Amino acid sequence: MNSILLSAENISKVRLFDRHRKLVLQDINLQINRGEIICLLGANGAGKTTLSSLIASIYPATSGDILFEGHSIYKNLTKYRHAIGYCPQKINLDNDLTVEQNLRWAGRYMGLPADLIEQRLDESLKLYGLSKYRTSKPGELSGGYARRVLLARALMHNPKLLILDEPTVGLDPHIRHQLWNVIRELKARGVTIVLTTHYLDEAETLADRVCVLENGHIRLIDTPAGLKSAYQKSSLEDVFIHLLKEEAQS
Amino acid sequence: MKSMMKTAYQLLKTDIFKFVRYSLFNNVINKMVWVVCSVLVALYIWPSMGMSANFCVFLGVGAIVSCIFWDCWDVSVQFIADLDGNNITQYYLSLPIPAPWFFVKQAIFYAIRALIPALCILPLIKLILWNKLNLIQVHWLLFAVVMFSTCFFGATLSLFITSRVKDMNSIDNISMRFLFPIWFFGGGQFSWYTLYGIAPVIAKISLINPLLYAMESMHVVFLGQQGYLPFWPSIGVLWVFNIAIGAYGAWSLMRRLDCV
Numbered sequence: 001m002n003s004i005l006l007s008a009e010n011i012s013k014v015r016l017f018d019r020h021r022k023l024v025l026q027d028i029n030l031q032i033n034r035g036e037i038i039c040l041l042g043a044n045g046a047g048k049t050t051l052s053s054l055i056a057s058i059y060p061a062t063s064g065d066i067l068f069e070g071h072s073i074y075k076n077l078t079k080y081r082h083a084i085g086y087c088p089q090k091i092n093l094d095n096d097l098t099v100e101q102n103l104r105w106a107g108r109y110m111g112l113p114a115d116l117i118e119q120r121l122d123e124s125l126k127l128y129g130l131s132k133y134r135t136s137k138p139g140e141l142s143g144g145y146a147r148r149v150l151l152a153r154a155l156m157h158n159p160k161l162l163i164l165d166e167p168t169v170g171l172d173p174h175i176r177h178q179l180w181n182v183i184r185e186l187k188a189r190g191v192t193i194v195l196t197t198h199y200l201d202e203a204e205t206l207a208d209r210v211c212v213l214e215n216g217h218i219r220l221i222d223t224p225a226g227l228k229s230a231y232q233k234s235s236l237e238d239v240f241i242h243l244l245k246e247e248a249q250s
Numbered sequence: 251m252k253s254m255m256k257t258a259y260q261l262l263k264t265d266i267f268k269f270v271r272y273s274l275f276n277n278v279i280n281k282m283v284w285v286v287c288s289v290l291v292a293l294y295i296w297p298s299m300g301m302s303a304n305f306c307v308f309l310g311v312g313a314i315v316s317c318i319f320w321d322c323w324d325v326s327v328q329f330i331a332d333l334d335g336n337n338i339t340q341y342y343l344s345l346p347i348p349a350p351w352f353f354v355k356q357a358i359f360y361a362i363r364a365l366i367p368a369l370c371i372l373p374l375i376k377l378i379l380w381n382k383l384n385l386i387q388v389h390w391l392l393f394a395v396v397m398f399s400t401c402f403f404g405a406t407l408s409l410f411i412t413s414r415v416k417d418m419n420s421i422d423n424i425s426m427r428f429l430f431p432i433w434f435f436g437g438g439q440f441s442w443y444t445l446y447g448i449a450p451v452i453a454k455i456s457l458i459n460p461l462l463y464a465m466e467s468m469h470v471v472f473l474g475q476q477g478y479l480p481f482w483p484s485i486g487v488l489w490v491f492n493i494a495i496g497a498y499g500a501w502s503l504m505r506r507l508d509c510v
Contacts (some may be wrong), residue, residue: 058344058510060510078253078346088340088341090336094264094268108263
């Protein structure tokens with residue numbers, strides 16, 4: 001079986017901001033292997049969220065193509081969306097519905113049979129420690145628990161690829177660590193994960209490879225160990241600071 | 251195709267579930283307040299100022315269309331508030347249906363949510379007007395055609411408004427500068443032939459107002475054809491507007507949200 005699950009080929013993206021067009025991604029070539037965690041890193045405005053949104057098919061690419069298992073995602077968007085789960089940076093749960101209703105409807109949108117939805121619902125509530133919040137509305141939950149519901153919603157249909165956009169932003173350290181454990185468990189189950197983050201310790205702990213973006217370009221892709229070795233630094237944070245200095249000088 | 255239809259159907263079911271559970275009751279009450287106030291004033295106060303006693307029937311029947319029309323405002327505000335805030339729309343647009351399907355689903359939901367309260371106020375109008383409104387002469391099939399067409403007009407107009415409003419700060423402008431003139435000159439206060447007799451040029455210009463055709467058709471159903479624009483051509487023109495406004499609204503929203 002081909003080890004490449006998803007491949008971004010010469011992706012460029014122009015976005016409209018208040019009637020101004022801005023090239024936010026240019027000539028992105030990225031290959032994501034099955035079962036790996038790849039972290040997208042970069043300074044603010046580097047294009048991380050845009051790239052993860054393109055992979056999640058939220059926005060169309062202006063040029064280039066994204067291949068999933070060798071086929072363009074735009075040719076069979078429905079099939080692709082059945083194979084992915086997306087957790088955006090902003091918690092966009094339905095505040096009119098309870099936690100269990102949010103998850104149940106998510107299963108229905110994905111066309112799962114009713115008995116499977118109930119089974120997955122019970123599993124998810126237990127797995128993410130949400131059982132006692134089953135009948136709570138998302139607005140009543142803390143940020144950490146709301147994130148867990150978001151993650152559970154994205155995983156209701158057992159996706160092959162999970163896209164997480166800054167999943168631990170604004171969370172307490174112990175909740176971050178709990179979420180890291182959840183992400184590790186997902187990887188152990190064979191889920192491929194694209195993780196966008198600002199936290200370099202998070203990338204160092206979780207990532208098999210990191211992809212550093214700079215002004216809409218890919219600056220480099222390597223394993224955390226490979227990067228530390230190449231730049232002779234003890235941590236990914238030092239590597240990143242070094243890269244930022246280089247960028248400022250150039 | 252089947253799986254996309256399933257997803258769209260489930261999204262529609264969610265919308266209806268939330269509407270019935272959280273909004274329907276208050277929505278009906280709000281519309282009843284509108285109808286009771288306007289029809290009672292037209293029934294008891296305006297005749298003492300020289301207005302025809304039958305004007306209350308004209309106004310009451312038009313109130314059904316007005317309620318549907320102003321519902322588009324409510325849903326547009328909700329849609330824009332979501333885009334500015336929680337943005338659950340982004341989640342819906344990441345589901346396994348193409349964006350145009352999602353907007354068609356939105357339009358169908360908006361039409362359903364406008365239809366239910368509008369049907370609920372009809373018995374109230376009958377109760378207030380009693381002998382003045384004769385329901386026996388009403389052609390209910392034509393009534394169904396007008397309701398269906400008008401609800402879709404409200405729905406497509408909602409998509410159009412949502413696509414044109416930048417954010418919550420600018421939303422009030424569209425209600426006063428765009429919706430209010432459409433409504434005021436939309437045949438709810440006076441018939442098109444009345445306007446034509448007084449100001450023919452303005453009457454001709456007002457033919458580009460789609461609400462006029464919905465209002466005139468509703469008056470035909472309850473008050474007869476005489477004195478109003480012909481029924482079936484009005485319905486035809488209304489559907490031309492529905493398709494044009496809906497297609498432009500969906501296309502414009504797709505551009506605005508930059509979705510696939």
